[in-house]
Amino acid sequence: DAGVTQSPTxxxxxxxxxxxxxxxxxxxxxxxxxxxxxxxxxxxxxxxxYEKEERGRGxxxxxxxxxxxxxxxxxxxxxxxxLGDSALYLCASSLGFFQGLNTEAFFGQxxxxxxx
Amino acid sequence: xxxxxxxxxxxxxxxGENLVLNxxxxxxxxxxxxxxxxxxxKGLTSLLLIQSSQREQTSGxxxxxxxxxxxxxxxxxxxxxxxxxxxxLCAVRVSKGKLIFGQGTELxxxx
Numbered sequence: 001d002a003g004v005t006q007s008p009t010x011x012x013x014x015x016x017x018x019x020x021x022x023x024x025x026x027x028x029x030x031x032x033x034x035x036x037x038x039x040x041x042x043x044x045x046x047x048x049x050y051e052k053e054e055r056g057r058g059x060x061x062x063x064x065x066x067x068x069x070x071x072x073x074x075x076x077x078x079x080x081x082x083l084g085d086s087a088l089y090l091c092a093s094s095l096g097f098f099q100g101l102n103t104e105a106f107f108g109q110x111x112x113x114x115x116x
Numbered sequence: 117x118x119x120x121x122x123x124x125x126x127x128x129x130x131x132g133e134n135l136v137l138n139x140x141x142x143x144x145x146x147x148x149x150x151x152x153x154x155x156x157x158k159g160l161t162s163l164l165l166i167q168s169s170q171r172e173q174t175s176g177x178x179x180x181x182x183x184x185x186x187x188x189x190x191x192x193x194x195x196x197x198x199x200x201x202x203x204x205l206c207a208v209r210v211s212k213g214k215l216i217f218g219q220g221t222e223l224x225x226x227x
Contacts, residue, residue, distance in 0.1 A: 097213065
């Protein structure tokens, strides 16, 4: 069975540009979350989507946006890139949203974004 | 505000040793706690999930405990192997959607 897949794996962008990161959840999973991990730190929560609706948002500027499609895949968009946006962006999927084992998070391999 | 702390930040042990990684959190109002492993430059691999009503979970050589009242969890690794070398992260779920992570413990198991 395929796990969580993210694309691209690596990306180099220039300050001020826009970037789109993609995530396909595990088959049957309806919830997708996005996290940013700066080198040497734990991941920081950016967004969660469940059944195509935003269910949670972390403390990130409005330059960050996301959406979930009818097939439950998701995109994370970042506008007006800054050097500080350089990080590993992780996508996690889970079966559900409400409680119990349904919320166990499974992560993809991440997208390494470098802003120069 | 929920904060998660992991101690130690780094640990080096000889192969075969049993070891304990610690995770503490400041607010006991959690849905569950999850332990992950992360290899350098890679994503996170889920190791164990403990529901807030549970005390421990076991998988192979791994055993995780949870004491909500004291805000602590431990990950016990038995008979460590060089292949266990990685960064171990704990995370608490504080709302239905959000995980809050610690900084991780970087483990090195020497042959």
